[in-house]
Amino acid sequence: MTTQLQVRDLVTEFDTRQGVVRALHGISFDVGDSETVGIVGESGSGKSTVVRSVIKLLMPPGRVAAGTAEFAGRNLLEMREREIRQIRGREIGFVAQNPFSALNPVTRIEKQFANISKAHGQKGDAASRGRALQLLAATGVGDPERVMRGYAHELSGGMAQRVVIAMALYLNPRLVIADEPTTALDLTVQRQVLDTLRRLTVESGRSMLIVTHDLGVVSEYCDRVLVMYQGSIVEQGPTSEVFVRPQHPYTVSLLNSVVRQEGGGRHAAPSLAGGAGTTTAGPAPRPAQLSDVWRS
């Protein structure tokens, strides 16, 4: 398998009044062709900082202090703003956590699609409008024509997120990076949107890097998983291996916390070995259906 994205020794820091805060302590991982990779970890562990560092969308006072992010043989981190802008959108689609931050409030949605075409030297013609309509329908927008004519403030959070996903896929990028893409959506719609994302990316040879707090999403959609804890990747590997035989105590406690939540809920799930603070993690029993158990 060839590698789409190769991140090595990524160090990101924030300059604060109290001094320099190191948020990422040398992160390394790959995303292969047609592969979906998930990033999990508790709030503040650095998931968003990883993806924003890689595509140079980190806001000040954040800055990448070291490392490389090779995409198509080039280091994204060394690119000038003009170069990276050409890559974002056309070759790497990005779905941000907050859809409204990604949409222009004073421009009709259809004009925003046309502007994406224009920014990448393409014609915003009838064919590309048709593609936008198709993508909106594919992400579950009921009346794409109406949405195209409207403004962002007329959309619900869920609708706005679908529009942003359609925009991220619009120029057919090779890699889609999504930061909690379905947080704003209810459970049924989440699955629908994730299925669409998968169909439009991985099943057509594209790759996806997805940040999520939902281990169910990882188990259902991700080939590999990166587990983050306090700015480091403490464990990574094929999802089936990491979730069935977690090696790091943090992964064990993360899985345990879901099992505890699920234990009292809809699914009676087996408890995993180990826990927070333990230094060795024993092999965990394999649940009959991972996707049933890890859904949070």
Ligand SMILES: Nc1ncnc2c1ncn2[C@@H]1O[C@H](COP(=O)(O)OP(=O)(O)OP(=O)(O)O)[C@@H](O)[C@H]1O
């Ligand atoms: N603007 C900022 N100023 C200072 N430090 C920051 C800033 N933004 C992030 N950090 C640091 O980076 C760390 C990682 O933050 P990040 O938002 O990447 O975590 P996350 O895992 O994506 O969390 P969440 O799941 O809540 O989105 C934080 O714990 C904090 O130390």
